[in-house]
Amino acid sequence: MAVEPALLLEETKVAKSRKVLIIFIGIAFAVLSCIAVGLWFFLGNDADERKAARAATQAQDAKVNDSREAFYVGMPRPFLFNLPGADRSRLVEIRVQLMVRGSDDDVLIKKHIPLIEDSLLTTFSGANVQALSSLAGKDELRHLALLSVQNTLQSVTGRRVVEKVLFTGFVMQ
Structure with a gap:
């Protein structure tokens, strides 16, 4: 049984298109992951900075209150x-x-x-x-x-x- 060259050519095209599709899906996943991590990092830091600023303000208020007689x-x-x-x-x-x-x-x-x-x-x-x-x-x-x-x-x-x-x-x- 001989395999027809047209079938081999079509199978290699399908295999190549599947590989390309998998590569594009991998790249899209990596890009979306980077965006999600970046957003989490930047938005998470703002909340932490706000908490730290609020704590610093409270500590400063406590120092002002303690400095009075x-x-x-x-x-x-x-x-x-x-x-x-x-x-x-x-x-x-x-x-x-x-x-x-x-x-x-x-x-x-x-x-x-x-x-x-x-x-x-x-x-x-x-x-x-x-x-x-x-x-x-x-x-x-x-x-x-x-x-x-x-x-x-x-x-x-x-x-x-x-x-x-x-x-x-x-x-x-």
Whole structure:
């Protein structure tokens, strides 16, 4: 059986056209891959740069806030409240001071003491005896008090004035 030359010629043309098609598909895949990697690289760096810039701005703001002198504003009266316990109610007394930065914030805090006292008393009266019996519970209450005061003053002053809430006296009977 002899193979006709016309069939051989046609098979070689088909084989060559398949090779050319595979080469073009490979080149197209490589080009699309390069474009995708380039876009990911350039767009990904912009997001990273924005995050880095935002972090740098926050760090700079923290340095500016830390560079001002710290003032401690004591609440005029201790907070006295009852907490229900498992076996009996407990009387709790907490003395509080607020740390602010700068004399302007010191004056601003003194102006809003009734609002701050209300916020703190609401926060303190929501605590429970078991939590206040441990150091971690006291730290959590201090953190909740800070957030409460900051959120209350944010709505009035437009910024966070209080940096820390400090318990200068804590008695539970």
